Amino acid sequence: MNNSLIIGQYVPGDSLVHRLDPRTKITIIFFYVFIVFFANNLPSYGILILFALSSMLTSRVPIRFIMKGLTPVWFLIIFTFILHLFVTKEGNVIFNFWIFEFYSGGVIQGIAISTRFFLLILVTSLLTLTTTPIEITDAIEDMLRPLNKIKFPVHELALMMSISLRFIPTLMQETEKISRAQASRGVDFRTGPVKERIKAVVPLLVPLFVSAFKRAEELAMAMEARGYQGGEGRSKLRELKIEKIDIFVYFIFVLVIMILFATRTYG
Amino acid sequence: MDITFENVTYIYQHNTPFEHKALENLSFHIESGSFVAVVGHTGSGKSTLISHLNGLSIPTKGKVRIGDYSLSKEHKPGDMKELRSRVGVVFQYPEHQLFEETVEKDIAFGPENFGVSEREIKKRIQEVIPAVGLPESMLERSPFDLSGGQMRRVAIAGVLAVKPDVLVLDEPTAGLDPRGQKEIMDMFYRLHKEQGLTTILVTHSMEDALKYADHVMILNKGTKYLEGKPEDVFIQKEALNQVQLDVPEIVQFLISFEQKFKTAIPYQKQSVEEIARQVQRVVIGDELL
Ligand SMILES: Nc1ncnc2c1ncn2[C@@H]1O[C@H](COP(=O)(O)OP(=O)(O)OP(=O)(O)O)[C@@H](O)[C@H]1O
Ligand SMILES: [Mg+2]
Numbered sequence: 001m002n003n004s005l006i007i008g009q010y011v012p013g014d015s016l017v018h019r020l021d022p023r024t025k026i027t028i029i030f031f032y033v034f035i036v037f038f039a040n041n042l043p044s045y046g047i048l049i050l051f052a053l054s055s056m057l058t059s060r061v062p063i064r065f066i067m068k069g070l071t072p073v074w075f076l077i078i079f080t081f082i083l084h085l086f087v088t089k090e091g092n093v094i095f096n097f098w099i100f101e102f103y104s105g106g107v108i109q110g111i112a113i114s115t116r117f118f119l120l121i122l123v124t125s126l127l128t129l130t131t132t133p134i135e136i137t138d139a140i141e142d143m144l145r146p147l148n149k150i151k152f153p154v155h156e157l158a159l160m161m162s163i164s165l166r167f168i169p170t171l172m173q174e175t176e177k178i179s180r181a182q183a184s185r186g187v188d189f190r191t192g193p194v195k196e197r198i199k200a201v202v203p204l205l206v207p208l209f210v211s212a213f214k215r216a217e218e219l220a221m222a223m224e225a226r227g228y229q230g231g232e233g234r235s236k237l238r239e240l241k242i243e244k245i246d247i248f249v250y251f252i253f254v255l256v257i258m259i260l261f262a263t264r265t266y267g
Numbered sequence: 268m269d270i271t272f273e274n275v276t277y278i279y280q281h282n283t284p285f286e287h288k289a290l291e292n293l294s295f296h297i298e299s300g301s302f303v304a305v306v307g308h309t310g311s312g313k314s315t316l317i318s319h320l321n322g323l324s325i326p327t328k329g330k331v332r333i334g335d336y337s338l339s340k341e342h343k344p345g346d347m348k349e350l351r352s353r354v355g356v357v358f359q360y361p362e363h364q365l366f367e368e369t370v371e372k373d374i375a376f377g378p379e380n381f382g383v384s385e386r387e388i389k390k391r392i393q394e395v396i397p398a399v400g401l402p403e404s405m406l407e408r409s410p411f412d413l414s415g416g417q418m419r420r421v422a423i424a425g426v427l428a429v430k431p432d433v434l435v436l437d438e439p440t441a442g443l444d445p446r447g448q449k450e451i452m453d454m455f456y457r458l459h460k461e462q463g464l465t466t467i468l469v470t471h472s473m474e475d476a477l478k479y480a481d482h483v484m485i486l487n488k489g490t491k492y493l494e495g496k497p498e499d500v501f502i503q504k505e506a507l508n509q510v511q512l513d514v515p516e517i518v519q520f521l522i523s524f525e526q527k528f529k530t531a532i533p534y535q536k537q538s539v540e541e542i543a544r545q546v547q548r549v550v551i552g553d554e555l556l
Pocket of ligand 2: 313359437
C-alpha cells in the first residue's frame with residue numbers, strides 16, 4: 001500500500017494534542033488558517049511558527065513520518081518559492097544570473113509565502129494525524145447542529161461522511177487484494193503501452209464495484225436489523241466534552257493571536 | 268520447481284509507525300513434486316508467505332529461490348510474468364477476482380495473458396471444467412449469477428487453465444459445504460499426482476493436512492514453529508496446543524484411548540480400518556480374530 005500521503009492517516013497516541021476535544025482542534029485550525037494571512041514580519045511569523053512547531057512536538061508524532069508524508073507538498077512549496085523569486089520585482093536587485101535579476105523583495109516574498117503554505121499544510125495534517133476520522137465527523141456534526149433549524153440534514157451528512165471514511169481503508173485493502181490476484185493471473189499494471197494499462201484496470205474495477213455494492217447492501221441491512229432509524233433520539237457512544245485542557249489551549253491560542261496582532265506591521 | 272526460503276523477513280508498511288513484522292527469519296526448503304501443508308493460527312503469516320512464491324511480495328530481508336528465480340531486495344527480476352505463469356495461486360476467497368461477462372472468458376483470462384494460443388485455451392477449458400466439477404452448460408453464464416461454491420470453482424478453473432508447475436492454495440475450501448470441500452481437495456490431490464505438481468496448501472484443517480500432505484510446516488507469529496512429516500508433527504499435542512492448534516481427530520482418539528485403556532497405539536498414518544483392528548486387538552484380544 002502506498003502511504004506517502006498522510007492526509008487522512010491517523011497515528012495512534014496519547015499526547016496532549018491527541019486528547020484535545022476534536023472541536024477545539026478544528027476551531028483552532030480554522031482560525032489559524034485565517035490568521036496566517038495576517039502575519040507580515042519576522043516576529044509575527046515567528047509566533048505562528050512557534051505555535052505550529054510546538055504543537056507538532058507535543059503531539060509526539062514522529063517528525064520523520066510527518067516530513068515523509070509532506071513530500072508531495074514540498075514540491076508545491078518550493079515551486080511557490082521559485083515562482084516568487086522570478087516574478088516579484090520589488091526592493092533592490094541583490095544578484096544577477098544570466099538574463100535574470102533577482103530582487104530582495106522576491107526572496108522575502110518567496111520565503112513568506114512558502115512559509116505560510118508550509119504552516120497551513122503542517123497544521124491541517126496535524127489534525128488528521130492526531131484525530132480519528134470518526135472524531136472529526138462527530139465534531140463536525142456537533143458544530144453544524146445549528147443548521148438543523150433550517151432543515152439541513154446534519155446527521156445524515158455526518159453519517160455519510162463517517163461511513164465513507166470508515167470504508168476508505170477497506171476499499172484500499174480490497175484494491176490491493178484484487179490487484180494481487182489479477183497480477184497472479186498475468187495482468188501487468190506497471191509496464192507496457194498506455195492502452196494495455198488502461199485495459200488492465202477493468203479486471204480491477206469490476207470486482208471492486210461488485211464488492212462495494214455488496215458491502216453497502218449488507219451494511220444497510222445490518223443497520224436496519226439493529227434498529228437504526230435516523231438521528232432523532234439516537235444517543236452517542238462517545239460524548240464530546242470540553243475539558244480544562246481545552247480551555248487552556250484556547251487561552252494559549254488567544255495569546256498567540258494577540259501577540260500576532262501586536263507585532264505585525266500596519267499600513 | 269524447488270522452493271527455498273533463506274532467512275526471510277517481511278515487514279508490512281516498513282518505516283512507518285504502522286510497520287508490522289509478518290515473517291521473521293524464516294528458512295525452509297520445499298522439494299520439487301512434494302505436497303506441503305502450511306498450518307498456523309490466524310495472523311501467523313501464512314498468506315504473507317504465499318505472496319512471496321510468485322513475486323507479489325519481495326522479502327524485506329533474506330532471499331527466496333523458486334526454480335531458477337531468485338528474489339531479494341537487491342535482486343528482483345524485472346518481468347515476473349514467466350514466474351507467475353509457472354506458479355499458480357488460488358487465493359483466499361478467489362471468487363472475488365471474477366470480472367468477465369461469461370465463465371468461459373474468465374477462465375480464459377489467465378492463459379490469454381500468458382500468451383497461450385486460442386486453440387490451446389479452448390482445449391484446456393474442456394479439461395478444467397469437468398475437473399472442478401462444473402457442467403459445461405455453465406460456460407456461457409455470467410459468473411455473477413452463480414452460487415458462492417460455483418464461483419469458487421470457476422476461479423479455481425481459471426488458475427488451473429494456466430497449467431502451472433507449482434500450485435499454491437490459500438485455504439481453497441474455506442466456506443464450502445463439506446462434500447464440496449472433499450471434492451475439491453481430492454481434485455487438487457489428483458492433479459498433484461497426475462501432473463507431478465509441487466503443491467503448497469495453506470489450511471486450518473489438520474485433517475486435510477494429515478490426509479494430503481507429505482510435509483507439514485507450522486507457523487507461529489511469522490516464524491517456523493515445527494516442521495516434518497505429518498505423522499510426526501501431528502502427534503505433538505502439547506506443542507500444538509501452545510500455538511492454538513489442535514491435533515487431528517484421529518490422533519485425539521488414540522490419545523484418549525491410551526488414557527482409558529492404558530495401552531498406546533502409535534500413530535503411523537494408518538487407515539481408520541487399521542486402527543479399528545488394532546483397537547479390537549487391545550480390547551478383546553487376538554484370539555477372536
Ligand atoms: N497489508 C497489510 N498491512 C499491514 N499488516 C498486514 C497486512 N496484511 C497482513 N498484515 C498482518 O500480517 C500478519 C500476517 O498476516 P497473514 O495474512 O499472512 O496471516 P494468515 O496466517 O494468512 O492469517 P489467516 O489464517 O487469518 O488468513 C497479520 O498480523 C496481519 O495483521
Ligand atoms: Mg491468510
